[in-house]
Amino acid sequence: MSKSKTGISNKQQKKIWFTDFYKGFDPLDNYLYHLLKRHYELVLDPENPDYLIYSCYSRNFLKYQNSLRIYYTGENLVPDFNLCDYAIGFHYVDFEHRYLRFPNFAMLRDQVEKLTLPKNHTLTNLKNKEYFCNFIYANSQADPARDDFFDILGTYKSISSPGKHRNNSTMDVGERFENDWMYTKLSFQSKCKFTIAFENSSSPGYTTEKLMHAYISNSIPIYWGNPEATKDFNPQSFINCHDFGSFEEVVKKVQEIDENDELALKILNEPPFRNNITPFNLREETLEKFLLSIFDQDPKMAFRRPQFGTTQNYEKESYSRYFKAEETGYSALKRLLKFIVNTPQTKTK
Structure with a gap:
């Protein structure tokens, strides 16, 4: 100070x-x-x-x-x-x-800084991946596109889903917002060759931590959400669903990469940012x-x-709409509780 x-x-x-x-x-x-x-x-x-x-x-x-x-x-x-x-x-x-x-x-600066670290993935690293692909979500209210892709890709190979939503695994990745939930998630993602990194909705600019988490766990991101994500990220470093006409076409691309180790390594070794430089708008x-x-x-x-x-x-x-509704709900609850307290209870035989 x-x-x-x-x-x-x-x-x-x-x-x-x-x-x-x-x-x-x-x-x-x-x-x-x-x-x-x-x-x-x-x-x-x-x-x-x-x-x-x-x-x-x-x-x-x-x-x-x-x-x-x-x-x-x-x-x-x-x-x-x-x-x-x-x-x-x-x-x-x-x-x-x-x-x-x-x-x-x-704002997750320790993770953002990892995005510019040198990459040197080898065939051994790739072969040591235990799982094909992960799908880790708790929110069941997301755009149906997320579940649709899970189902379509699942016709090619089994996907590991240890989260609350569409769970098919006993692996524990922690509860969202627990102290270590993010790191247990990243630990599991690192064991997967691919990561389904889908936002809960799609809009220009809306990119959350999902794409970054795939990168820093050394998993190939299959991304959907921000159709302009390449303004921030290197287009050669991930599978961008917005580049394809359908999810079936995306699955064909995933299969092509899955069956070609050289191509998979090329993607994994690409820097997440163009020229490995953090974009100006993402700098602290x-x-x-x-x-x-x-x-x-x-x-x-x-x-x-x-x-x-x-x-x-x-x-x-705006104030009136929100707080009057809140007050109305509170008043109704008070009336209900008063009615319950004052209503004589009928004795059963």
Whole structure:
């Protein structure tokens, strides 16, 4: 920490808070907090923060009328700039200085750094693979394309599915969001020649950790999701389902690679990024610069969302729709409980 001769920090104090993140999110221990802490003395203020960083799993951010709002999403959602001042997401959006495309996998810096490590896979490595292909998912509400491909590829060879969804294996890869779930998953993927790396939905820009996990576990990715994934990744380093007219054609390509060790090794030894250089938009310094451009301003001067006119009505209506519905549901539950408590119980003989 930078300190003056008196021992007092020279860092500017910033009052911040996080809301509407996933269950188990820790405001004191997360990537954005630690990144900002390098530059500022952070004070967590859940009541009246100057800067509010919020996500997509609730609507509590609407209660913070006077806070500068920064929206972050790890889901396939486009930011609503009527309700936020700045946003960080997946999509290829050009909205002046108010938006940064920084996919969620880019925050897993220890894993991103592995993507540029030298590759030297040998025939021995390939022959030591214990399984043909893996399919590791818990979410059963994804685009049907994911299950469709699982079934079609399964007509060629058996696929190992140790996750909760479409489970056909007794192997334990851990529960999602447990402390070690990601690493037990990667350990199993490393034993597989191919990985079905399908997103839960398809949209330009929406690339999560699934493709990266196949790479760093040294498994050939069969990818579907972001039709423009080659803007970030080397097209020679994975099987891109979006290059084919049907999943049947993809399976033919998988079979061709599966039966040709030289071709499989060529793909495995390709760098994930073009020229083995991390793209600018996936570098930590890019996110850091974006955040500093916000936090270095006085919060009132950094406001960008419109606060008057029709936009003000839009925000009020958003608040009303969400919280009135919540209050209505709570009131109905109270009435039901009161009815149960006050209703005489009929004795049975």
